[in-house]
Amino acid sequence: SEGLKRSSDNLSNSIGAIFTKKRLDEDTLLDLEDTLIAADLGIDTATSIVEALRAEKVDKDVAPDEVRAILAREVENVLGPVATPLVIDQTKKPFVILMVGVNGSGKTTTIGKLSAKYRAEGKSVLLAAGDTFRAAAVEQLQVWGERTGVEVLTRPTGADASGLAFDAVQKGQDEGTDIVIIDTAGRLQNRTELMDELEKIIRVIKKRDPDAPHATLLTLDATTGQNALNQVEIFGQKAGVTGLVMTKLDGTARGGILVAIARKFGLPIHFIGVGEAVEDLEPFAAGEFARAISG
Numbered sequence: 001s002e003g004l005k006r007s008s009d010n011l012s013n014s015i016g017a018i019f020t021k022k023r024l025d026e027d028t029l030l031d032l033e034d035t036l037i038a039a040d041l042g043i044d045t046a047t048s049i050v051e052a053l054r055a056e057k058v059d060k061d062v063a064p065d066e067v068r069a070i071l072a073r074e075v076e077n078v079l080g081p082v083a084t085p086l087v088i089d090q091t092k093k094p095f096v097i098l099m100v101g102v103n104g105s106g107k108t109t110t111i112g113k114l115s116a117k118y119r120a121e122g123k124s125v126l127l128a129a130g131d132t133f134r135a136a137a138v139e140q141l142q143v144w145g146e147r148t149g150v151e152v153l154t155r156p157t158g159a160d161a162s163g164l165a166f167d168a169v170q171k172g173q174d175e176g177t178d179i180v181i182i183d184t185a186g187r188l189q190n191r192t193e194l195m196d197e198l199e200k201i202i203r204v205i206k207k208r209d210p211d212a213p214h215a216t217l218l219t220l221d222a223t224t225g226q227n228a229l230n231q232v233e234i235f236g237q238k239a240g241v242t243g244l245v246m247t248k249l250d251g252t253a254r255g256g257i258l259v260a261i262a263r264k265f266g267l268p269i270h271f272i273g274v275g276e277a278v279e280d281l282e283p284f285a286a287g288e289f290a291r292a293i294s295g
């Protein structure tokens, strides 16, 4: 995609700048390792890519394109196993998706995009505005609801989010809704409180459906680089994250963080966000992404 292409410009330019000499020597390899680390790929991945290049090409003539091809191959090796679609099990009525992530990571936008996608597939969708403390978040979700023709359940500001989540699952069961998506708060100022709230939401919706949530998706802003790793750590333990959505992969050079996250956590990456518009959500394709960040 265009968005993805833009995101890759920087790393690819850096690689071009390093490989000004024809012969692949140790200095060039070390420069490449630094570049890969600076691009957020993580030390392990950077090292293994450089090892692969050293084994295959050191002291040989090598064109930048060959290096990019090896880089793409190594990145795809890491990302391939985690690039898995989100499977909506339609024996679950409703299939309950819990959305978690810090404020600003693109949670609400992703919910809007998912609503549009599933509506277009002919599925019925119900949204729960579970970030009950931020009036703006509730309003924003309502805007997405109107835009995509999807009902949004709300409660007054400050109301208990778990009660709202319970109601949404119940309503979905009563009405035979295909998918219920529950938004949640994402303030990290009081992490303990936030995690308690998430645990309570999960506990309470299990009273309506012991298997719910059927998917817990964490949105991560790819432009925050290494911070994203901490967020997977925090939400992963407490909220039982089952899959990731990487947002804002348009117009940034920081897509390398996906590689570090994949390597460290092995969690499925279901979707990537490549813009603010409703159509700017793509299934995560490892090969395409690997080629895009390699130039």
Ligand code: GDP
Pocket (backbone or CB within 6 Å): 101, 102, 103, 104, 105, 106, 107, 108, 109, 110, 140, 186, 219, 247, 248, 249, 250, 272, 273, 274, 275, 276, 280
């Ligand atoms: P939330 O606080 O986690 O619900 O985050 P929002 O959904 O409100 O998103 C925060 C900001 O990021 C908004 O201005 C969105 O339009 C923007 N945003 C979300 N996803 C993307 C994306 O994939 N690309 C870009 N460029 N912006 C995005």
